[in-house]
Every structure is written in C-alpha cells, then in structure tokens.
Amino acid sequence: xxxxxxRGVPLRGALFCGGLLLAMAAQAAGxxxxxxxxNGITRYDDQSLLAERMTRATIARGSVAADARATxxxxxxxxxxxxxxxxxxxxxxxxxxxxxxxxxxxxxQYRFSPNQVALEVARLNEKARRYCRPLAAQHLLEEARExxxxxxxxxxxxxxx
Numbered sequence: 169x170x171x172x173x174x175r176g177v178p179l180r181g182a183l184f185c186g187g188l189l190l191a192m193a194a195q196a197a198g199x200x201x202x203x204x205x206x207n208g209i210t211r212y213d214d215q216s217l218l219a220e221r222m223t224r225a226t227i228a229r230g231s232v233a234a235d236a237r238a239t240x241x242x243x244x245x246x247x248x249x250x251x252x253x254x255x256x257x258x259x260x261x262x263x264x265x266x267x268x269x270x271x272x273x274x275x276x277q278y279r280f281s282p283n284q285v286a287l288e289v290a291r292l293n294e295k296a297r298r299y300c301r302p303l304a305a306q307h308l309l310e311e312a313r314e315x316x317x318x319x320x321x322x323x324x325x326x327x328x329x
Contacts, residue, residue: 240305240306240309244305244308244309245305247305248299248304248305248308251295251299252296252299252300252304255292255293255295255296255299255300256296256300258292259289259292259293259296262285262288262289262292263285263289265285267279267280268280268284268285268288270284
C-alpha cells in the first residue's frame with residue numbers, strides 16, 4: 169500500500185464517523201414513532217405516545233413509554249397554539265395601551281387604574297406561559313383528565329354517604 173492510499177483511509181474513516189454522528193444527531197433531534205391504534209391501523213407521529221420528544225434523555229433510557237391515553241388530538245394542539253398567540257397578543261396590547269377600560273357586572277364602563285392594568289397584564293402573561301410551554305396541549309389535557317378524576321371521586325364519595 170503506498171502512502172497516498174494510507175492517507176485516504178483515515179480520511180474515509182473520519183468522513184464515515186462524521187456521517188454516522190450526523191445521522192445520530194438527526195435522530196436525536198426528532199424521530200418518527202410508529203404505533204398501532206385500537207382499530208389496528210398503523211399510525212406515525214413525531215411524538216411518542218406520552219408526547220415525549222425524542223431527546224438524548226429518552227434515547228439514554230432506551231425506552232419510550234406506551235400510554236395510549238396520552239395521545240393529544242390535533243384539534244387540541246391547534247387550539248392551544250391559537251390561545252398561546254392570543255394571550256401573548258392581548259398582554260402586549262394591554263401593556264402598550266394608553267388607557268384600558270372595563271365593565272362592571274351592571275355594565276357600566278370604567279377606566280383601569282395603572283395597578284389594574286399591571287394585574288391584567290400579569291394574568292395574561294401567566295395564561296400565555298401556561299399555553300405556550302413545551303407540550304402545553306399534553307399538559308392541559310392531563311390537567312383536565314385529573315380534574316375529571318377528582319370530580320368523579322367526589323361524586324362517588326357523596327353518593328356513598
């Protein structure tokens with residue numbers, strides 16, 4: 169083997185390793201999950217059944233949880249994204265407005281004080297954080313399910329008395 173051939177071997181090895189690392193990084197950045205629904209239809213998604221994005225931590229664990237109830241309907245994801253945008257927009261509008269007006273329960277209009285505006289902006293920012301966090305639709309769906317379980321437990325206790 170001449171010296172020109174030997175120089176090509178490390179270069180090809182380095183290119184192969186670089187390509188392999190690039191492929192692994194692409195897989196870590198996001199993946200496609202294959203699952204079969206109740207009706208036997210094969211589905212594909214970019215999230216696992218628990219809506220975990222393919223991350224290094226998920227890869228390190230070597231498993232993807234399989235809770236079929238955790239799949240979030242696409243309509244909910246769309247609605248949560250819209251709410252996120254709306255709350256951000258409203259918060260910015262309130263913060264930038266020269267005057268903000270509200271209505272009391274009787275229907276009379278009144279001007280917000282600077283403290284009322286600040287409280288409303290804080291409330292809207294909190295809602296935006298809740299609807300704009302990563303996997304917000306998943307979290308909100310789970311919160312709703314947990315609330316339903318609590319209400320069911322209360323009804324069960326009340327009916328047993």
